[in-house]
Amino acid sequence: MxxxxxxxxxxxxxxxxxxxxxxxxxxxxxxxxxxxxxxxxxxxxxxxxxxxxxxxxxxxxxxxxxxxxxxxxxxxxxxxxxxxxxxxxxxxxxxxxxxxxxxxxxxxxxxxxxxxxxxxxxxxxxxxxxxxxxxxxxxxxxxxxxxxxxxxxxxxxxxxxxxxxxxxxxxxxxxxxxRLFKTKEEIEFLRKACDISAAGHVAAMKFLKPNVYEYQVQAELEAEFKRQGSERLGYNSIVASGANATVLHYITNRDQCKDGDMLLIDAGAEYNFLTGDITRVTPVGGGFSKPQRRFYEAVLKVQKSCIKMVKPGVRLLDIHNHAIEGLTHEMLELGLLKGNVKQLILKREFFKYYPHGTGHWLGMDVHDTGLYTIDGESRKLEPGMCFTVEPGLYVPIKDKNAPKEYRGFGVRIEDNVHVTPKGCDVLTSNAPKEVEEVELYANTGQ
Ligand SMILES: [Mn+2]
The missing domain is CATH 3.40.350.10 (Creatinase/prolidase N-terminal domain)
Structure with a gap:
C-alpha cells in the first residue's frame, strides 16, 4: 500500500x-x-x-x-x-x-x-x-x-x-x-470514476421508495461508491426530493421522500483524484406522473441535443446558448413563459427557471482548472478536454405565475463528456436517463 x-x-x-x-x-x-x-x-x-x-x-x-x-x-x-x-x-x-x-x-x-x-x-x-x-x-x-x-x-x-x-x-x-487536457491514463481513471458514479446512482434508484429519508438514499449511493473502489466523494452529494430540488446546492439531505415526488441526486465518486459528476432524477414510488414526465422529457431532450453538439471547434458558450434556446422553447411549451423565444432570451426571462451554466471543466476538481475564455472569447473545444453537460429547469414552489402542476419541480440531467477528435465520448452513459429505464429501476428495484 x-x-x-x-x-x-x-x-x-x-x-x-x-x-x-x-x-x-x-x-x-x-x-x-x-x-x-x-x-x-x-x-x-x-x-x-x-x-x-x-x-x-x-x-x-x-x-x-x-x-x-x-x-x-x-x-x-x-x-x-x-x-x-x-x-x-x-x-x-x-x-x-x-x-x-x-x-x-x-x-x-x-x-x-x-x-x-x-x-x-x-x-x-x-x-x-x-x-x-x-x-x-x-x-x-x-x-x-x-x-x-x-x-x-x-x-x-x-x-x-x-x-x-x-x-x-x-x-x-x-x-x-x-490539467485541462487529459492524457489517455487520466481518461481511464476518469472513466472509472464515472462508472463508479453511475453505479452509485443506479443503487440509489433501486433503493428509493416512499418515506425513506434523503440521507438514507445518500447512504446507499455512497456505500456503492465505496464498494466499487472509490475512496471518497468528488463533492458533497445533493439528494433533494420534491421542491428541495429547486435549491441548487441543497446538501442537508434531511427530508423524507414522498410518494409521487421526484428525487434529484447530484453526486460523483472520485477515483485516483479524478471525479465524476452526475445528476439524475427518479420518481419516488416507481413512475413519473404525466406532468413530471412532460417536464423531465423537456429537459432530457435539450440535454441530449447539447451532447450531440460536442466536438472540437465548438465553443462552450455555443452549447450554453443552445441549452438556453432549447429550454426557453420548452418553457413556452410548458406554459412557464409566454411570448417568443428570441424576445425571452433577449430579456433573459429564461433565467427565472434556468439560472445556471450548462457545464464546467471536470477532472481532479469537480469544477476543474483551465481557462474558459481566451482573449475574452469563449474557447473552442479540443480533444482531451472533459466537461459536464447539465441543463435543468427549476420552478419555485411559490411561483404563482407557473402552471400549478409544475410548481416545486426541479429537474437537472447531467453527464460527463470527453472531447474526441471527431465528437465526444459520454463517460457517464451507464447512468440511465431515458424515462423507461429510470422507471424500470425505480419500479422493480432491480
Ligand atoms: Mn456539475
Whole structure:
C-alpha cells in the first residue's frame, strides 16, 4: 500500500517535465517554482479531519501527505526538490504512516528530498538571484508571508544590486491548462470514476421508495461508491426530493421522500483524484406522473441535443446558448413563459427557471482548472478536454405565475463528456436517463 504514487512514478515524472518546459518557455531568465500543500492538517479541537492532497501538488508528485512542498529549479541538476514531514514513530502511532525522507527518495522519483522544517533555509538560498518565482499567492496567508519574507531575505543576501524583488507569476493557470487536457491514463481513471458514479446512482434508484429519508438514499449511493473502489466523494452529494430540488446546492439531505415526488441526486465518486459528476432524477414510488414526465422529457431532450453538439471547434458558450434556446422553447411549451423565444432570451426571462451554466471543466476538481475564455472569447473545444453537460429547469414552489402542476419541480440531467477528435465520448452513459429505464429501476428495484 505504501509503495509510492498511484499508477506508477512515471506518470508524475512526465507531468513535471512537461511543466518545466512550459515554465522555461514563459520565463527565459532565472526562475523557480514553488507548490505547497497545506502546512498543517486542519484540526477542529481534537477531531482530525481526513486529508486530501492539494490537486495540483498531487498531479505533479503523487505524494499524499500534508506539509509537502515541491520546488522546481528548472536550470539546476537537482531540478525537482521535495520537502516532506520526517518520520515520527509517536505521531505515526496516532495519525498513521508517513513516507518520511527515505520513503520520498525511494518512491517519488525526485532529485532531492529535505525535511519540511528546512524549507525556509534551503529555498531562501536557492532564491538568490532569481528573477521569476512561479507561485500561487493567497492559498495560505501564513505560507504566503513566509515566501515574501524569503524573497526579501534572498535579495538582501545577494548584496546591493539595485534590483527589486523577484516577480511572482501565478503558477495555477499554467498547471491549470495542463490539467485541462487529459492524457489517455487520466481518461481511464476518469472513466472509472464515472462508472463508479453511475453505479452509485443506479443503487440509489433501486433503493428509493416512499418515506425513506434523503440521507438514507445518500447512504446507499455512497456505500456503492465505496464498494466499487472509490475512496471518497468528488463533492458533497445533493439528494433533494420534491421542491428541495429547486435549491441548487441543497446538501442537508434531511427530508423524507414522498410518494409521487421526484428525487434529484447530484453526486460523483472520485477515483485516483479524478471525479465524476452526475445528476439524475427518479420518481419516488416507481413512475413519473404525466406532468413530471412532460417536464423531465423537456429537459432530457435539450440535454441530449447539447451532447450531440460536442466536438472540437465548438465553443462552450455555443452549447450554453443552445441549452438556453432549447429550454426557453420548452418553457413556452410548458406554459412557464409566454411570448417568443428570441424576445425571452433577449430579456433573459429564461433565467427565472434556468439560472445556471450548462457545464464546467471536470477532472481532479469537480469544477476543474483551465481557462474558459481566451482573449475574452469563449474557447473552442479540443480533444482531451472533459466537461459536464447539465441543463435543468427549476420552478419555485411559490411561483404563482407557473402552471400549478409544475410548481416545486426541479429537474437537472447531467453527464460527463470527453472531447474526441471527431465528437465526444459520454463517460457517464451507464447512468440511465431515458424515462423507461429510470422507471424500470425505480419500479422493480432491480
Ligand atoms: Mn456539475
Amino acid at each position: 505504501f509503495n509510492g504514487p498511484f499508477g506508477g512514478v512515471e506518470i508524475y515524472k512526465k507531468r513535471r517535465e512537461k511543466l518545466v518546459s512550459k515554465l522555461t518557455r514563459q520565463a527565459s531568465d532565472s526562475s523557480i517554482a514553488i507548490l505547497a500543500s497545506k502546512l498543517e492538517q486542519e484540526r477542529n479541537h481534537d477531531v482530525h479531519h481526513y486529508y486530501r492532497q492539494d490537486s495540483s501538488l498531487y498531479y505533479l508528485t503523487g505524494h499524499p501527505e500534508p506539509e509537502t512542498v515541491l520546488v522546481i529549479n528548472p536550470k539546476s541538476k537537482t531540478k525537482f526538490i521535495l520537502f516532506v514531514r520526517e518520520k515520527d514513530p509517536l505521531r505515526e502511532l496516532w495519525d498513521g504512516f508517513r513516507y518520511g525522507i527515505d520513503g520520498a527518495e525511494k518512491y517519488f522519483g525526485v532529485d532531492k528530498v529535505y525535511p519540511v522544517k528546512e524549507f525556509k533555509a534551503v529555498v531562501t538560498e536557492l532564491l538568490k538571484g532569481v528573477d521569476t518565482l512561479f507561485y500561487h499567492l493567497n492559498e495560505d496567508v501564513h505560507f504566503d508571508s513566509k515566501i515574501l519574507n524569503m524573497l526579501e531575505e534572498a535579495k538582501n543576501l545577494s548584496g546591493r544590486s539595485g534590483r527589486g524583488l523577484a516577480q511572482i507569476v501565478d503558477i495555477n493557470p499554467i498547471i491549470g491548462e495542463m
